Amino acid sequence: MQPAGSKAAQPAGPAPLRLGIAGLGTVGCGVLTLLERNGPLIAARAGRPLQVTSVSARSRRKKRAADPGPATWHSDPVALARDPEVDVVVELMGGSDGPARALCEAALRAGKPVVTANKALLAERGTALARLSARYGAPLAYEAAVAGGIPIIKALREGLAGNRIRRLYGILNGTCNYILTTMEATGRDFDDVLAEAQRLGYAEADPSFDVDGIDAAHKLAILAALAYGAPVDFASAYVEGIRAVTAADIAMAAELGFRIKLLGLAQLEDGALLQRVHPCLVPRTTPIAHVDGVYNAVVTEGDAVGRTLLEGRGAGAEPTASAVMADIIDIAAGRIAPPLGLPATALAKHRACHMRDHVGCYYVRLQVRDEPGVIADISAILKRCSISIESLLQHGRAPDDARGVPVVMTTHEAREAHMMQALSRMARLPSVLHAPHIIRIEKLTVPEES
Structure with a gap:
């Protein structure tokens, strides 16, 4: 008592x-x-x-x-x-x-x-x-x-657990997105904007990890493992950064109805997993085209839920701390899930799909001599490589002392291996002054139901 x-x-x-x-x-x-x-x-x-x-x-x-x-x-x-x-x-x-x-x-x-x-x-x-x-x-x-304060890991591991993920893609590096956004807004070229990003603290003194696509590829490999119940396979990812993107490319893309974004994309088809990071032309009408500055965004396409988009700050003290704290709270509350969504013994090793087997549309930029027959020669090469032209842009003629004129074309769907073969042949033409440059076009339409 x-x-x-x-x-x-x-x-x-x-x-x-x-x-x-x-x-x-x-x-x-x-x-x-x-x-x-x-x-x-x-x-x-x-x-x-x-x-x-x-x-x-x-x-x-x-x-x-x-x-x-x-x-x-x-x-x-x-x-x-x-x-x-x-x-x-x-x-x-x-x-x-x-x-x-x-x-x-x-x-x-x-x-x-x-x-x-x-x-x-x-x-x-x-x-x-x-x-x-x-x-x-x-x-x-x-x-x-992955993606700072955006809860994409939890979304894939828990919220979308009942879905087969047909495709996922996203803007996974804020530094690259800031650079491309600023290039578009100001008309300045890559090196100038990169230097500004370094002064502002958005880019490291050695920016290679970001601008060469490695950071985005690391994140993509993690997301792909979660989405497709597989071991993490960073080594199989195709990785290309943004150093070769010019202000002229961005202006031409705008004229064609696109914006340029560095995307990470993963898709499983017929048991083969393709992971790729590279600059893309994306239609201005798509939501991800309007994710600007240092923001990140991830799109998933599930067979049940359809398309989802998560957007937010991909780095920084507080957004990243927010994500760290979410994990700590889950552990404290006893909410535990397998790290890769499935038990480690149940992870399925998928065959890696090579980039040469990718099929898509392309933006091609060339610097050529202003002389008769050049376009005919280029068209003949594309025809021999089973590639058809969708559109062609050439503004005006070159002054007598100019080092050629820029020509931009877009293609209908073609296999990557065929495009690489065509670029190699075009580069050997006497009328082509510099190695041709391509940027892949992503229409980002929702895949048809299987």
Whole structure:
């Protein structure tokens, strides 16, 4: 019996979920800031408080945008994974190998859930990590690895789980989208706009990872694995960046009713999976044509749901932290799914489809001598390669001292192998002054029901 006048003992609340965060850069500090600002709301949605108990980063003395407080500091990230005061490991260091890989593997082997924003690691090692996750019963979550704050991983793994995905495509790199959008708005060329993007912090000092399409291909490989129940196969992706796109291409595309976007596209046909990243002409009438600046967007086409589009910020401290926090809340609440949507043992290895077998329409730009017979020679080559011209643009004639005139044509559907053969033959014509340049045209019509 309770003594008179005494208060009933309050039941203890659920124990905090203890987080170890490795990497205190832009995203890591974004997570700390979000926890500080929205802590009570996050705790309510997680069903328990979240507490950062351990951190790891390259430099302890560096001034940062957020303070981890009294958390234990680990100079070795693997030691963080083994810390008994850590329940969930949050990997935000980056890199496809080295410390990030060692940390994630150590955490999974210790049976600890891992939350990561590391698309390079998942693209290169995702299948192996999924198998470790299954073997040791430790969740692996990575919503933040693809398209920042857009919940595309959850959409594919959960919301669209009842669908066969016929095709998915998207703008998966904000840096490239910003550059192409600015080129169109200002009429400036690639190098000039890239330099501006670097000054504004939208592009790295070494922009190769972004502008050469590698970042987008990493993300596409992850999405394709989820969509088609397959191991992650980054090595099979065709990858082409935006360095060769000129202001003239963008102007010509506009005249033809298109905009140029760097897209990642994946499609499974007859058991063969084609993953490709390259600049595309997309009709101005399609929704994805109007995704501008640093925004990302992903379109899925399911047999039951039809077409869906998710759009939002693809990078930055808070959008990415939002996705990291969503994964942590799911783990806290016990909402766990296999990392790649299916048990690791059920993943189906699809035959990789080679880019040479792709069939589509093409935009072709040539610089040619202003002399009779040039178009006839080019047309003859296209005919021999089984390619027909849909439209042709040539504005005016060249002055006597000009180095040729630009000619732009679009084609009806053709096989990529035939187009490559035609380009090689055109480049050998004396009247063609520079190697021809192509951009693939994506009409983005909804596939017919099978």
